[in-house]
Amino acid sequence: MQKKVIFRGRLLPIALLAPQLAVTFVFFFWPAGQAIYQSLLREDAFGLSREFVGLENFQEVLSDPTWLNAALNTVVFSGCVAALALGLALFLAVQADKSLRGATVYRSLLIWPYAVAPAVAAVLWLFLFQPEVGMIGRGLRAVGIPWDYRLNGTHAMVLVVIAAVWKQLAYNFIFFLAGLQSIPASVLEAAAIDGARPARRFWTIIFPLLSPTTFFLLVVNLTYAFFETFGIIHALTNGGPAKATETLIYKVYVDGVENLNLGQSAAQSVILMIIVIALTAIQFRAVEKKVHY
Amino acid sequence: MAPVMAPVATPAAPARDDALLRATRRRRMLSHLMAHGALILGVLIVAFPIWMTLVGSTHDAGTIGRGDVPLLPGSHAAENYAIAWNEGGGRTRTTPASTMLINSLLMALMIAAGKIAISILSAYAVVFFRFPLRMAAFWAIFITLMLPVEVRIIPTFQVIVDLGLVNTWPGLVVPLIASATATLLFRQFFLTIPDEFVEAAKIDGAGPLRFLKDVVLPLSLTNIAALFVILFIYGWNQYLWPLLIINDRSMETIVVGLSKMIGRGDSQNDWNTIMATAVLALLPPVLVVALMQRWFVRGLTETEK
Amino acid sequence: MATLSLRDVRKSFNATPVLHGIDLEVADGELVVIVGASGCGKSTLLRIVAGLETPTSGQVVINNRDVTGLEPADRDIAMVFQNYALYPHMTVFGNMAYGLKIRGLPRAEIEKRVKDAAEILGIGALLERRPKQLSGGQRQRVAMGRAIVREPALFLFDEPLSNLDAKLRVQMRAEIRRLQRRLGVTSLFVTHDQVEAMTLGDRLVVMNAGRPAQVAPPMEIFSRPADTYVAGFIGSPAMNFIPATLEEGGAAARLAKGTVIRFADGPRPGPAGMPLTLGLRPEHVVPGDGPDSVPLSVELIEPLGSETVVHGRGPGGLAITARLPGAFSGAALPVRLPAGHLHVFDAGTGRRLDP
Numbered sequence: 001m002q003k004k005v006i007f008r009g010r011l012l013p014i015a016l017l018a019p020q021l022a023v024t025f026v027f028f029f030w031p032a033g034q035a036i037y038q039s040l041l042r043e044d045a046f047g048l049s050r051e052f053v054g055l056e057n058f059q060e061v062l063s064d065p066t067w068l069n070a071a072l073n074t075v076v077f078s079g080c081v082a083a084l085a086l087g088l089a090l091f092l093a094v095q096a097d098k099s100l101r102g103a104t105v106y107r108s109l110l111i112w113p114y115a116v117a118p119a120v121a122a123v124l125w126l127f128l129f130q131p132e133v134g135m136i137g138r139g140l141r142a143v144g145i146p147w148d149y150r151l152n153g154t155h156a157m158v159l160v161v162i163a164a165v166w167k168q169l170a171y172n173f174i175f176f177l178a179g180l181q182s183i184p185a186s187v188l189e190a191a192a193i194d195g196a197r198p199a200r201r202f203w204t205i206i207f208p209l210l211s212p213t214t215f216f217l218l219v220v221n222l223t224y225a226f227f228e229t230f231g232i233i234h235a236l237t238n239g240g241p242a243k244a245t246e247t248l249i250y251k252v253y254v255d256g257v258e259n260l261n262l263g264q265s266a267a268q269s270v271i272l273m274i275i276v277i278a279l280t281a282i283q284f285r286a287v288e289k290k291v292h293y
Numbered sequence: 294m295a296p297v298m299a300p301v302a303t304p305a306a307p308a309r310d311d312a313l314l315r316a317t318r319r320r321r322m323l324s325h326l327m328a329h330g331a332l333i334l335g336v337l338i339v340a341f342p343i344w345m346t347l348v349g350s351t352h353d354a355g356t357i358g359r360g361d362v363p364l365l366p367g368s369h370a371a372e373n374y375a376i377a378w379n380e381g382g383g384r385t386r387t388t389p390a391s392t393m394l395i396n397s398l399l400m401a402l403m404i405a406a407g408k409i410a411i412s413i414l415s416a417y418a419v420v421f422f423r424f425p426l427r428m429a430a431f432w433a434i435f436i437t438l439m440l441p442v443e444v445r446i447i448p449t450f451q452v453i454v455d456l457g458l459v460n461t462w463p464g465l466v467v468p469l470i471a472s473a474t475a476t477l478l479f480r481q482f483f484l485t486i487p488d489e490f491v492e493a494a495k496i497d498g499a500g501p502l503r504f505l506k507d508v509v510l511p512l513s514l515t516n517i518a519a520l521f522v523i524l525f526i527y528g529w530n531q532y533l534w535p536l537l538i539i540n541d542r543s544m545e546t547i548v549v550g551l552s553k554m555i556g557r558g559d560s561q562n563d564w565n566t567i568m569a570t571a572v573l574a575l576l577p578p579v580l581v582v583a584l585m586q587r588w589f590v591r592g593l594t595e596t597e598k
Numbered sequence: 599m600a601t602l603s604l605r606d607v608r609k610s611f612n613a614t615p616v617l618h619g620i621d622l623e624v625a626d627g628e629l630v631v632i633v634g635a636s637g638c639g640k641s642t643l644l645r646i647v648a649g650l651e652t653p654t655s656g657q658v659v660i661n662n663r664d665v666t667g668l669e670p671a672d673r674d675i676a677m678v679f680q681n682y683a684l685y686p687h688m689t690v691f692g693n694m695a696y697g698l699k700i701r702g703l704p705r706a707e708i709e710k711r712v713k714d715a716a717e718i719l720g721i722g723a724l725l726e727r728r729p730k731q732l733s734g735g736q737r738q739r740v741a742m743g744r745a746i747v748r749e750p751a752l753f754l755f756d757e758p759l760s761n762l763d764a765k766l767r768v769q770m771r772a773e774i775r776r777l778q779r780r781l782g783v784t785s786l787f788v789t790h791d792q793v794e795a796m797t798l799g800d801r802l803v804v805m806n807a808g809r810p811a812q813v814a815p816p817m818e819i820f821s822r823p824a825d826t827y828v829a830g831f832i833g834s835p836a837m838n839f840i841p842a843t844l845e846e847g848g849a850a851a852r853l854a855k856g857t858v859i860r861f862a863d864g865p866r867p868g869p870a871g872m873p874l875t876l877g878l879r880p881e882h883v884v885p886g887d888g889p890d891s892v893p894l895s896v897e898l899i900e901p902l903g904s905e906t907v908v909h910g911r912g913p914g915g916l917a918i919t920a921r922l923p924g925a926f927s928g929a930a931l932p933v934r935l936p937a938g939h940l941h942v943f944d945a946g947t948g949r950r951l952d953p
Contacts, residue, residue, distance in 0.1 A: 133360050
């Protein structure tokens with residue numbers, strides 16, 4: 001798409017673009033290039049020597065059990081977060097969509113966790129699930145569950161999933177509600193006249209019509225679970241206990257910042273970039289498809 | 294003369310299936326009740342952690358440490374908030390919340406304003422001009438959409454180290470202000486500005502910069518407001534980047550500072566002041582969302598389209 | 599005091615020519631209407647004069663100054679757009695004053711000019727409103743006001759009435775004419791509406807496929823159309839076209855059926871048997887029997903109140919439309935084709951043939 005009517009000039013538009021391009025090149029292309037470059041090098045721990053090692057870093061990463069553990073954690077974590085955050089949000093949005101006046105009120109009451117930083121969300125849930133101090137943590141112990149997310153990897157995973165879902169729920173709810181409200185009333189009325197009962201109407205009419213929104217949200221939720229939840233994991237569990245909640249992005253951070261293994265960290269970054277690009281490409285496909293509706 | 298009624302039989306009242314009618318009504322009622330019930334439960338669950346945080350911030354450390362947090366607020370609010378505000382929360386008493394709030398506010402405002410400013414300028418250049426490599430520039434910006442800062446965090450950090458920008462505001466803010474999303478949004482909007490406005494402006498004698506200032510910016514105000522809400526929250530909630538770039542306590546942001554207070558999550562901590570700090574940390578962005586809800590929902594759904 | 603001359607103005611879009619060399623001289627104070635079907639290049643021509651498009655070749659001269667390469671702002675023109683292009687975030691005053699502000703006129707002068715223009719246009723009470731709060735006619739006036747305050751050498755109108763409803767259009771048409779007379783500003787007006795063109799213009803440029811088919815005052819266009827395109831375009835219902843051939847000596851035409859009509863105003867040049875197109879306006883078709891009359895079978899009757907339009911078909915499928923005074927009913931209608939009102943065109947070139 002282009003405008004037919006434009007201004008003349010060459011220097012001015014380039015000057016207008018310059019800040020954005022400068023930031024993009026210095027803080028995006030340069031580091032991305034560096035990441036690819038470093039992923040092909042090995043550097044000793046003191047940074048004194050480096051040698052070109054080809055794809056060796058990738059080989060090492062992909063065969064490293066701790067990386068595979070992180071990958072598995074990421075899959076479990078992202079899967080749980082996406083499934084729960086989408087399912088609950090859709091359920092609530094459908095309920096809210098039933099009454100026109102109520103919808104906006106409930107929206108107002110449900111959307112604000114979006115504004116809470118992941119790390120702050122972690123602190124809020126920590127305060128509830130802390131085994132000795134937290135209300136729910138103590139409650140669980142009182143009924144005989146030896147709850148301690150600091151010692152039990154499953155408990156830790158459950159806790160980070162809860163905090164991550166809590167924060168993402170609002171976002172999904174907004175989009176599902178908007179999606180539901182954009183379904184033309186006449187379609188639902190036609191279905192009602194065809195004799196479809198509410199439950200059937202939902203699965204045969206509403207859900208299919210909502211599928212572009214759902215798909216879009218799925219990609220967004222996965223991206224969220226991959227990257228933005230770093231703050232939750234860092235604040236709550238530090239990837240522990242025993243790396244039970246170490247996700248891929250957390251491992252990039254640990255290897256790069258704490259272990260100073262730049263080559264490996266860079267290789268991991270490159271793998272993550274490939275994953276994100278794949279996700280984005282899938283999303284674009286979906287957006288194109290959406291046009292057909 | 295009164296009309297004469299023909300002596301016809303009064304039509305029988307239409308047959309009514311009272312049972313079906315009642316059942317239908319009952320089902321509708323039930324469905325609505327369940328909907329409201331589920332939503333109210335949802336709202337309560339969503340609000341519960343915040344409520345407990347508020348409660349926690351009003352009791353003394355001892356009560357919490359014993360694990361006796363009640364469901365209702367206590368009487369120590371003033372002192373807890375005073376300590377958090379003036380000295381800093383938690384055992385370690387790192388940085389006063391007042392300092393961290395100002396830092397967070399500065400960071401969020403600079404990121405939001407910076408993103409909006411450079412996005413408007415670049416979208417304007419791409420839409421209202423033709424120049425060599427225009428599409429190349431557009432794609433260069435567009436690709437940044439794909440890679441969030443977390444993915445390239447270590448190499449970006451190294452760039453900052455190389456440039457000597459660790460512990461500086463530019464180092465904290467500038468890498469975060471490249472934004473493909475905002476550029477795309479403004480481009481999309483600029484494309485809807487009728488060609489005739491540009492022509493009328495040309496005839497009025499307005500050059501490109503004047504047109505930007507007098508026509509395009511005023512017309513973009515709602516978009517700017519919507520985007521500002523989203524970006525302010527984005528900026529305020531930054532975590533990994535400030536964690537890496539800032540190790541000067543006086544520049545600590547409140548989100549990072551808060552997570553540093555809790556350490557390993559031990560029970561022996563000043564949870565009361567930590568909770569007070571948590572309330573302070575989440576209050577500004579939540580207020581922004583609550584007060585600018587209309588813009589917020591709009592900004593959210595439009596930027597992601 | 600301003601004149602406009604176009605000298606062999608040509609324009610191509612991606613090698614597709616849309617204007618094939620336009621020459622036009624507009625005298626001071628004159629209102630010239632450019633009229634034609636959509637896609638004939640009339641808007642492009644206007645935009646070239648405005649400086650919104652650059653001609654591929656040729657010159658635009660305003661007041662003996664070649665402005666071909668200049669920006670619109672440096673041409674001393676003002677333009678009224680089809681959709682008015684009022685800035686939605688500015689008040690009426692702001693819209694009208696904007697161009698003056700950019701030119702750096704003193705504030706008092708701007709206010710005076712805007713007030714005066716608003717007075718003339720009857721929108722003095724609306725100055726603080728925004729375009730959204732105005733009716734279509736009021737927006738139209740503001741768009742005119744924006745042009746007037748500039749006190750330009752040249753007014754350009756790009757179909758400014760096409761977004762108004764029929765009644766308002768008639769009213770605004772008259773108003774534009776009065777205003778243009780009163781201000782005496784040289785004007786170029788583009789429209790696809792022939793009634794607008796006829797009523798507004800001192801002269802008309804009828805455009806056909808990127809060429810001016812005829813440039814003349816309205817009545818001349820109507821009474822002496824230069825070719826079949828102009829003849830068919832101007833006038834409603836459209837002129838009847840009847841195929842014929844030239845008789846020996848050029849003094850008469852023979853219709854397909856064999857009927858011979860002698861030209862009332864003298865012989866036409868051309869060889870015997872040359873194919874002709876005879877034009878006759880529906881209002882000149884006269885009902886009546888006679889040796890030279892054409893029998894019509896009536897296909898459609900359109901009563902308009904004071905008159906009736908009858909569409910009929912003659913021998914050989916010849917379609918003829920007649921405009922009759924009063925009412926009419928019936929299935930057959932013999933009509934005569936009065937020689938005094940005939941227009942004669944060369945069927946090959948479409949050009950008018952005069953004695």
